[in-house]
Amino acid sequence: MATVKSLLDAGSDLPGESALRDAEILLCHCIDRTRTYLYTWPEESVDAQAAAQYMGLLERRRDGEPIAYITGKREFWSLELAVNPHTLIPRPETETLVEWALQLALPAQAEVLDLGTGSGAIALALASERRAWTVHAVDNSEGAVACALSNAQRLALANVSCKRSDWFAALGNQRYHLIVANPPYVSPGDPHLAQGDLRFEPASALAADNAGLADLEHIVVKSPNYLQSNGWLLLEHGYDQAAAVEDMLSARGFCDVSTRADLAGQARITGGRYAG
Structure with a gap:
């Protein structure tokens, strides 16, 4: 034996x-x-x-199948999350976005929006740390929404709601104090999409047109319509896209625009405040 x-x-x-x-x-x-x-x-x-x-x-x-898909789970921000092939596998660099969000001077009962939530990693991490916040998690994939909702219920995070939306399309006139997103930002022709773990992850959550910038630009352009005065937008992006995202934010009227590096030293999260 x-x-x-x-x-x-x-x-x-x-x-x-x-x-x-x-x-x-x-x-x-x-x-x-x-x-x-x-x-x-x-x-x-x-x-x-x-x-x-x-x-x-x-x-x-x-x-080559990722460990997280084999076991059906992945730890993020000390939370055990269920994952499936409808969702990206949460990665350590995204915790940099969570850290930044938690440092912002937001209202005690802030309304927060997580665009393209996937497994719910960002939304659930924020909700677990700020129980008085109301976190709205949306994704265009029904499978991802179901996964995020299941994770929220299993973790007993009642301050999170999950719904299907193509970015802002189903959100009506709601406005938020903070919008966060880890959107697709890989160029469709990037050879890495056919290598390693990425072969198994949903392409729709990885790749975007315009050299990976299309979805980032869409979010930057539309976000002011959904932000409270002095609301914040924080975006994860590729290691070589910080300057482009900073330019987008500045051109759209955001102030206090800056970029933070992840633990590996890569410029990974860019954000700004919209004074309105």
Whole structure:
């Protein structure tokens, strides 16, 4: 019978730079144990059904499928989120946007809009930190909206609402103190879309026309119609798009325009305040 150690060793050839960590996650998922257990009881036997499940998951990972889609979950801002192929996999750089949003001097009962919410990562992180805020999460994908709503319910975050909307199309005359978005910003011809994890993620949530700037520009142009006076807009974008997004914001009348870098030092989040 297979042991914990032998099964971990079987995953040593997984692709990428974190083969061992991936194997640990998959084995913990199959046997419903913690990582500590794996190294406390390395010679413990694993029942045949769990071992077979694990070996099957290793094959999926060898084919390049992202760990988050294999296990159906990903941690973001210390929240465990369900993810599925309708949603992007939340990434650490997006936490920079959350940090900035939480530092803004917004009203205690602010109205916040998360455009293109996907799994709900940004909306749920903000809602968990500011229980008096009302966070409105929208996405044009029914599958994404269902995923975000399920996550909100499981995390008992009653200050989040989720609905389908093509950006602002279904929002009526509502105005917000803060709008946040991690929209598609990859150029449709970018070769990375056919490589690694990106092959499995929804193309509609990754790529945008005009060298990846089309959706960013749409949001910048339309946002003032939905912002309260002195409301803020924060946008995630590609590592080489900060100057273009800053120019868009300034041209649309935003002030206090600036860009923040993620933990890797890449210029990743740009925002501004609209005085109205």
